Structures are given as C-alpha cells and as structure tokens.
Amino acid sequence: MEIPFPFGVNDRCSLSPVFQIHCKQTPTTPTPYLFGTQHQVLSIFNGDLRINSTPYIAIECLHGNHNTTHFSLPDNGPFSISDTSNTFTAIGCDTVAVITDNTFTSGCVSLCASQNSVPANGSCSGVGCCESAIPKGKKYLGMGTSSMFGFKNVSRVYNCSYAFIVEKGSFIFAEHYLRDFIRTVDIIMSLDWSIGNVSCSSLNSNVCGENSVCVDSKRGVGYICNCADGYAGNPYLNGSKGCQDIDECQDLDYNPCIGSARCLNKAPGYRCLCPFGSTGDGTLHGSGCRKIYLVIEAVLGTGLGFGVVLLCGLLFYSALKKRTLIKLKEQYFRQNGGLLLKQQVSSREAGTGSARIFSSEEIKIATENYTHSRIIGTGGYGTVYKGVLEDGTVVAIKRSKVIDQSQINQFINEFIILTQINHRYVVRLLGCCLETEVPVLIYEFISNGTLYGHLHDKICGTPISWPDRLRIAGETAEALSYLHSAASMPIFHRDVKSSNILLDDHYTAKVADFGISRLVPLDQTQIPTLVQGTLGYLDPEYFQTSQLTEKSDVYSFGVVLVELLTGQKPVTFERAEEDRNLAMYFLSSLKTKKLNEFLDENVLKEGSIVELQAVTELARKCLLLRGDKRPTMKEVAQELALIAGFGRQTRVSDDEENQPLTPFEAEDNFLAD
Numbered sequence: 001m002e003i004p005f006p007f008g009v010n011d012r013c014s015l016s017p018v019f020q021i022h023c024k025q026t027p028t029t030p031t032p033y034l035f036g037t038q039h040q041v042l043s044i045f046n047g048d049l050r051i052n053s054t055p056y057i058a059i060e061c062l063h064g065n066h067n068t069t070h071f072s073l074p075d076n077g078p079f080s081i082s083d084t085s086n087t088f089t090a091i092g093c094d095t096v097a098v099i100t101d102n103t104f105t106s107g108c109v110s111l112c113a114s115q116n117s118v119p120a121n122g123s124c125s126g127v128g129c130c131e132s133a134i135p136k137g138k139k140y141l142g143m144g145t146s147s148m149f150g151f152k153n154v155s156r157v158y159n160c161s162y163a164f165i166v167e168k169g170s171f172i173f174a175e176h177y178l179r180d181f182i183r184t185v186d187i188i189m190s191l192d193w194s195i196g197n198v199s200c201s202s203l204n205s206n207v208c209g210e211n212s213v214c215v216d217s218k219r220g221v222g223y224i225c226n227c228a229d230g231y232a233g234n235p236y237l238n239g240s241k242g243c244q245d246i247d248e249c250q251d252l253d254y255n256p257c258i259g260s261a262r263c264l265n266k267a268p269g270y271r272c273l274c275p276f277g278s279t280g281d282g283t284l285h286g287s288g289c290r291k292i293y294l295v296i297e298a299v300l301g302t303g304l305g306f307g308v309v310l311l312c313g314l315l316f317y318s319a320l321k322k323r324t325l326i327k328l329k330e331q332y333f334r335q336n337g338g339l340l341l342k343q344q345v346s347s348r349e350a351g352t353g354s355a356r357i358f359s360s361e362e363i364k365i366a367t368e369n370y371t372h373s374r375i376i377g378t379g380g381y382g383t384v385y386k387g388v389l390e391d392g393t394v395v396a397i398k399r400s401k402v403i404d405q406s407q408i409n410q411f412i413n414e415f416i417i418l419t420q421i422n423h424r425y426v427v428r429l430l431g432c433c434l435e436t437e438v439p440v441l442i443y444e445f446i447s448n449g450t451l452y453g454h455l456h457d458k459i460c461g462t463p464i465s466w467p468d469r470l471r472i473a474g475e476t477a478e479a480l481s482y483l484h485s486a487a488s489m490p491i492f493h494r495d496v497k498s499s500n501i502l503l504d505d506h507y508t509a510k511v512a513d514f515g516i517s518r519l520v521p522l523d524q525t526q527i528p529t530l531v532q533g534t535l536g537y538l539d540p541e542y543f544q545t546s547q548l549t550e551k552s553d554v555y556s557f558g559v560v561l562v563e564l565l566t567g568q569k570p571v572t573f574e575r576a577e578e579d580r581n582l583a584m585y586f587l588s589s590l591k592t593k594k595l596n597e598f599l600d601e602n603v604l605k606e607g608s609i610v611e612l613q614a615v616t617e618l619a620r621k622c623l624l625l626r627g628d629k630r631p632t633m634k635e636v637a638q639e640l641a642l643i644a645g646f647g648r649q650t651r652v653s654d655d656e657e658n659q660p661l662t663p664f665e666a667e668d669n670f671l672a673d
Contacts, residue, residue, distance in 0.1 A: 001032060005236050006195065007044055015195065015236070018077045036074060042188060046235070047217065047224045049079065053165060053189035057182065058097070058143040062159035068144035068577070071165060071189075075139060078193045080219050083136040085190035087168050090145055091129045091177055092161030093119075096535075097145045098580070099163070100573050101138055107535065108132040109148070112158065121174045129173040134165065137220055141165065142573065146580075149544075165189050194222030209236050211243035211268070230268025256283045355419035358442060360435040362389070367397055382438075382515075386445065394445040395430060400438045415441075418514060420488055425479035427502060427512040446510050451560075452498035456569055466606035468507050469564040470615065470644050475509035476501055477637035480557060483511075484550045484633050490520040492548055496556035497537045497570070498563050518548060536570030536582060541627050551627035554636065558622025562586045565615060567600035583623050590620060614643045 003021050008014030014021075020035035032041040040052040059065040073079045090097030093112035098105060108130035112119060119128025134141065145163040158178045170188045177185065194217030195207075208214050208225035212235035215226050225235035227243035235243050248270040249263035257263045257272035261282030264271045272282025274289035281287050366387030367374050377384040382400040389395060418429040433440040451472060454461040464472070476496075483491040493500075494516050502510040516532050526549040531542065539555035542548055559570055562582055568575075570582045579585035589598040595612055596604055603612065618639050624630050631639070 001041070001043065003032070004044060004234055005241075018074070034079070039073075046226065047193060048082070048085070049191045049193055050167065051189050051191060053187045054185075056143070056164060056189075057187065058145045058163040059182075060092075060095075060145045060147060060161045062147070062150075064160070068142065070140065070142040073139040073191070077139075078195060078222060079191045080137050080139055080193075080221075081134065081141060081165065082190040082192045082218075083134050083138075084218065085167055085192075086134060086165050088132045088134050088143070088163070089124065089129065089166050089171060090131075090161065090163040091173065091181060092145070093128060093158040093178060094147045094149055095130070095145055095161035095163075096148050097130070097132075097143070097161070097163035098571070098573070099132065099134065099165075100142050101135070101140050102142070102573065104135060105571055105573065106132055106134075109535075110161075111148075119173070119175055119178070122172055124173045128175065128178060144573070144577070146577065148540075192217065192219045194219050194224050196222045199223060209234065209242040210238045211245070212236075228268060256285060258282060258284050258288050260289050355415075355429055356431040358431050358433040358440075360433055363387070363397060363433045363436070363440055363442075365390070366395065370399065387442070396427075396443045396445045398441045398443065399436075400440070421483075421491075423479055423482045425475045425509050425511060426482070427510045443512070446502035446504050446512070448503040448505055448507065450499045451501040451503060451509070452563075454503065455498060455563055455567060463602065464507065466603050466611075467644075469603070470607075470611070470640070472501070472503070472507065472509045473561055473564055473615075474637065474640040474644055476511060476560065477557065477633060477640050479509070479511040480553055481633040481637045484553070490550070492518045492520055492550060493553050493556075494518055494548065495533055495537075496553050496560065497534050498560050501560070534570075539627070540625055549627055550632065551630045554622050554630045554633055555627070557633070557636065558619050558630075559583050561615065561619040561622065565599050565603060565612070565619065567603070587620065587623060590616070610646065611643055614646075615640075618643075 003009060005013070006015030006019045007021055008019065009021050009023060011017055011020065017035065021032045021041060022035045023030040023032050033039060034041060034049075034051070038055070042050045042052055044050075053071065056069050056071045058069045059067055071081070073081070088097070088099045088106070088108070090108055090110050092110050095110040096107065097110070098107035100106070108126070110126055110128060110130040112128055123129065124131050143163045143165070145161040147161065160178075160181070162177075162181050164187050167188045167190045171185070199216050200214035200223050203214065203223075206212075206214060207223075211231045212225045212227050214223050217224055227233060227235045230246055230248075231243035232246050233243040234241055245265075245267040247265050249257075249265045257270075260278070261272040261274050264273055274280050274282045278289040278291055280289045282289050364370070366389055367385045370385060374385040374387065375383060376386045376396070382398050385397045385399065387395045387397040415429070415432055419431075422428070427446060428444045430442045430444060432442060454464050480493060480496065483493060491514070493511070493514065495513060496511075500511065500513040502512050504510060518529065526547045528546055529548045531538070531546055533539075533542075533556070537556040537559045539552040541555075542552040559582060562568075563570065566582070566586065568582055568585075571580055572582075573580060575585055579588065586598070595609070595616065599612065599616075618631075618636065621629075621631055622636065
C-alpha cells in the first residue's frame with residue numbers, strides 16, 4: 001500500500017506524530033494501522049482515508065449476541081468521520097437502530113412486512129435494511145440496535161439486527177445478510193483528514209509545496225494542499241517528488257490540438273500553434289485552425305447581421321427583461337396552484353378571513369431577500385425566517401423545499417382549511433406566496449421558542465413552573481381537541497411533540513407545524529397512510545398498522561405530558577437500554593417506583609400530590625397500546641381543566657394555612673386516605 005506524505009511509517013517520514021502509520025506484523029504480511037489506534041488502514045488519498053470498520057458493528061439477537069458499540073478517534077488528531085462519504089446503516093426484520101454522540105440522537109427503522117416476505121437485494125429503504133445520515137465533523141459516535149416487537153413477527157432465521165457506519169457505495173444489501181451478516185462482509189469507513197486547525201486565509205504564507213495551492217478542508221477545520229492546474233504529484237513536497245508540470249504534448253489524454261496544429265508545452269499548460277496562413281486556437285473542441293481569407297469573409301458576412309441584431313436588442317432589451325420576469329412569476333403561480341387557490345377562495349362565502357396571497361416582492365422585502373441572519377429555524381420541510389411586513393407586523397415566513405407536483409392540490413386544501421382555523425392555541429396562518437419556485441407560508445410570529453427548548457436546553461432554556469406546565473398541557477390539549485372535533489373538517493396533526501409547541505411572551509402554548517398533517521373526511525375515523533412522525537412520539541399501533549386515527553395524536557400528547565412531569569427527553573442514551581424510550585420508562589416506573597423516584601424534582605416541590613397523581617394517571621391512559629382504550633383529546637382537555645382548577649384551590653388553601661406538607665408527606669396521606 002502506498003503511504004504518501006504527510007503520512008509516514010515513523011516520525012522522520014511523517015509531518016507529525018498524528019500522521020504516523022504503524023505496521024503490525026502478521027503471519028503473512030505487515031498490516032497498517034493509524035498510530036495509537038486499532039483502526040486498520042486500507043488506502044490513503046488527499047483529504048480522505050479509508051479504514052476497515054468491521055469490528056464496530058452493533059448487534060442484537062433474540063438468543064445470542066447483544067452489544068452496543070462505539071467508534072472513536074483521538075481528540076487531538078486530524079481525523080473525523082466523513083459525513084459526505086459515509087452513511088449509518090442497519091439491517092434486520094425487526095430493527096430500531098440509533099446513533100448518538102451524547103449531544104444528538106438519530107437513527108432509522110427496518111421491518112419486514114411478514115414472516116414470508118423477502119427484502120429486495122440492493123434496496124435499503126426500510127424493508128430489511130435502512131439508512132440515516134450522520135452529522136459533520138464527529139470524532140465519536142455510539143451505535144445501538146434493538147427489537148421493537150421482540151422478534152415476534154419475523155422468521156427464526158431473521159432474528160438478529162445489526163447497525164454500523166459504512167462508506168457509501170461500498171455496501172450493497174443482500175437478503176442473505178439477514179442470516180449470516182458478520183461472516184460474509186467487510187465494512188469500510190471513510191475518514192476526512194486535514195492539517196492544522198486554521199483555514200487557508202489565516203495562514204501568513206503558503207505552507208504547501210511548490211506549484212500547489214491551499215484549500216480549506218471539508219471537515220470545516222484545517223486545510224489540505226492540491227496541485228495547481230497543469231501539475232501533478234504530491235502537493236506537500238518540493239522538488240522532483242512534489243507537483244511537476246504535466247507535459248500535455250506527450251500525453252494524448254491531455255493534448256487537444258488538431259492534427260495540423262503544433263503542440264507547445266508550457267509550465268503550466270500548453271499552446272496549440274496553427275500553421276502559417278491559418279488562424280484560431282488550434283484545439284479540437286475550440287475554433288480549430290482556419291484559413292485567413294475564410295475568416296475575413298466570415299467577419300464581413302456576419303458583421304452586418306450582428307449590427308442589426310445588436311440594434312434590435314438595445315431597443316427591446318428592457319421590455320423583454322420585464323416580460324420575462326412577469327412570465328416567470330405567472331409560471332410559478334400556476335405551478336404552485338394559484339389558479340386553483342383563487343377558485344377555492346372565491347367559491348367560499350366565508351372567504352379566508354385575514355389570510356391573503358402575498359407577492360414575491362413583499363416576501364423579499366420582509367426577509368431582506370432571505371438573508372441568513374433572518375433564519376430562526378430549519379427542518380425537514382423547509383426553512384423559517386423572521387420577517388417584518390411593510391406595516392411593521394412581525395411574522396414567521398416558512399420557505400418550503402421543492403415539492404412534487406402531485407402534492408399541489410393537498411397544499412391548496414391544507415391552506416384553505418388552516419386559514420379557517422381561528423383558535424387562540426394554534427399558530428395562525430396569515431397567508432402564502434405562490435410567485436416563487438416553491439410555496440411560501442406566512443404565520444404569526446411566536447417569540448419565546450419551543451416547549452422542548454425550555455424543558456431540555458440546560459443553557460438557553462428557562463425553567464417552567466409546575467402551574468405553567470399544567471396550563472401549557474391544558475392549552476395544547478384544547479387546541480388538539482379543536483382540530484379533531486370542532487374544525488370544519490377534522491385534522492389529525494400527526495407530529496405532536498414538544499418542539500412543535502411554541503410559547504409566546506406569556507408562555508401561552510401555540511400548536512404549530514402542520515407539514516405532515518392530514519385532513520379527514522367527516523365519514524371516516526381512520527385513514528391508511530405511509531407512517532411518518534418522530535421517534536419517541538410515534539404511536540406503536542399506528543406504526544404497526546399504518547392506520548392513522550385521532551388516537552395517534554393522543555399517544556403523542558401522552559409523551560409530551562410525561563416530558564412535563566419528568567423533565568426528560570423522549571429518547572436518550574443516558575438511561576438504561578430498556579428505558580431509552582421515555583414512554584416505556586414511564587410505564588415501567590409506574591409499576592416499580594414511587595413518584596419521587598422518577599418525576600422532576602421541581603415538579604415535586606411545586607405540585608400537590610393529588611395533582612401529580614391525576615396527571616400521571618392521565619398520561620398512562622394516553623399511552624395505552626390499544627388506541628380504542630385511550631381517551632379522546634376532548635376528554636383529555638376536560639380532565640386537565642378539572643385538575644388545574646383543583647390545583648388552584650389547593651394552593652390557595654395551602655397559602656392560607658401557611659403550613660404546606662412536603663410532596664412525600666402528602667403522598668403518604670393521600671395513600672392512607
């Protein structure tokens with residue numbers, strides 16, 4: 001294997017100790033490893049290094065192996081796991097795979113439809129095999145996999161799950177991997193590397209070799225060197241081992257001169273010289289070589305025509321430019337369903353209230369032409385900007401990603417329905433813009449962030465008292481109850497979670513993000529859909545049957561209630577493996593622990609035991625596995641209103657007596673009663 005500088009087999013050959021390659025002697029041949037690690041090196045390229053990552057595979061089997069794993073690189077080293085060249089992959093017929101670095105959590109799910117189903121070879125889209133992107137610049141990633149249904153719905157030969165990081169294109173899924181994966185495949189991982197920890201612009205001089213240029217690393221830290229155009233070799237060295245001029249005239253792959261032209265090598269580059277009496281650049285794909293008298297005839301023949309065209313162009317340039325812009329806006333307007341939207345709006349007597357259609361100029365002015373400083377959020381469905389309209393109104397402007405044309409009618413229907421929703425606990429849709437390449441939605445601006453941020457962000461989040469938590473839960477329940485039973489057409493939110501509950505200056509809840517919501521005909525109680533949602537909040541019954549019902553939102557709201565009670569994240573590696581899912585941890589704790597052992601300590605201090613018992617029981621009902629056993633959102637909202645009213649009376653009584661009990665004394669008294 002070639003080991004190019006800045007790498008080397010000892011400190012005299014490498015740029016620094018972190019670039020040393022250590023060769024371990026085996027019975028047949030020396031094997032190269034990154035110095036100070038157990039990572040076997042397979043090949044080295046400029047800015048990229050490939051290693052054997054077969055030892056780093058997480059395994060979960062019904063009867064047999066079970067282990068999580070992690071891959072780590074030295075903190076002070078020049079290497080990181082490539083986010084552009086690798087993917088997090090899992091295989092199995094009953095697999096929930098998770099990847100984390102203790103600051104983020106992601107993953108994917110792989111299932112097989114039935115015991116007799118055979119996943120397609122080469123496909124990795126969730127049947128037998130699934131994939132997920134990995135974050136940029138990571139030196140440590142932990143991996144784990146587990147069964148969602150205890151391998152109950154899969155064949156005995158498919159009772160193992162595997163998760164690993166692998167270089168894109170180097171792994172092709174095959175059905176037999178579900179039976180004997182470990183023994184039949186080698187896994188390759190790609191690492192990014194660079195020199196130093198500063199960018200090229202921060203360097204005082206060119207640190208690269210002769211005839212080379214400095215390029216900022218794709219890691220986002222440090223730099224690498226590349227040979228300049230027309231040169232080849234090692235860009236980190238000088239002299240004969242560094243970047244040398246390519247003699248294009250001797251290499252037919254580089255020599256583009258036509259037969260009659262003479263090739264003249266230069267440093268760098270080349271030049272094609274046409275024979276005497278000819279003119280041109282002498283290249284095959286350029287003007288070639290032409291006789292001089294033919295050129296004169298061509299110039300005279302085209303000069304007059306060019307003058308006429310130029311004159312016409314000057315006369316009509318301004319008009320054509322304006323006409324093109326108008327046509328482009330009209331095209332976008334029709335493409336995004338503007339004509340259908342106008343027809344729908346005009347056909348409704350009630351209209352769309354205060355919602356209206358904005359022009360692209362209004363949106364550009366409001367967002368300062370979508371400047372980066374105005375971005376307040378990004379997600380899988382688009383980017384959200386803070387905007388200021390001409391009348392001074394502050395709004396949130398959501399710019400969608402490119403959508404499929406088949407989704408236009410659904411977008412129009414969603415817009416019409418949302419503009420008719422007028423509920424104080426639902427973020428209000430003010431209008432849309434259809435003159436841009438993708439639709440833009442304009443919402444009221446909610447200033448105080450998300451409930452998730454206040455509960456789980458220890459640095460920027462603001463602690464929320466128990467009375468406020470209980471009130472926020474009641475307000476969210478009222479909003480979801482309205483969507484399910486009081487809107488003109490029932491709406492299933494489909495992605496209820498604490499990060500989709502916004503808080504205003506007074507900590508009033510506002511339900512947001514209807515990107516994957518579904519409108520439900522009045523004569524239906526469930527609709528078959530492709531399963532979508534967020535890990536940790538997803539209804540297990542919906543996940544298994546693909547039948548979306550109003551009880552799917554009830555389950556997700558139950559997880560939010562547990563977040564408010566415990567202050568813990570819906571999915572985390574900080575808990576034991578069997579308790580990583582917050583809903584499962586909560587339900588098991590109810591059976592084996594007292595409230596003070598798993599509820600948030602601030603909640604225990606501020607809430608009465610009767611309140612906490614009641615809210616805990618309500619959360620348990622929302623999380624029942626069978627949807628028909630769960631309460632409706634209307635029943636949940638009514639129950640929370642009763643609990644909040646009781647809690648206010650209890651706190652007034654405690655203040656009058658001025659002798660409050662501790663939560664544990666109150667719990668003992670409650671249980672005794």
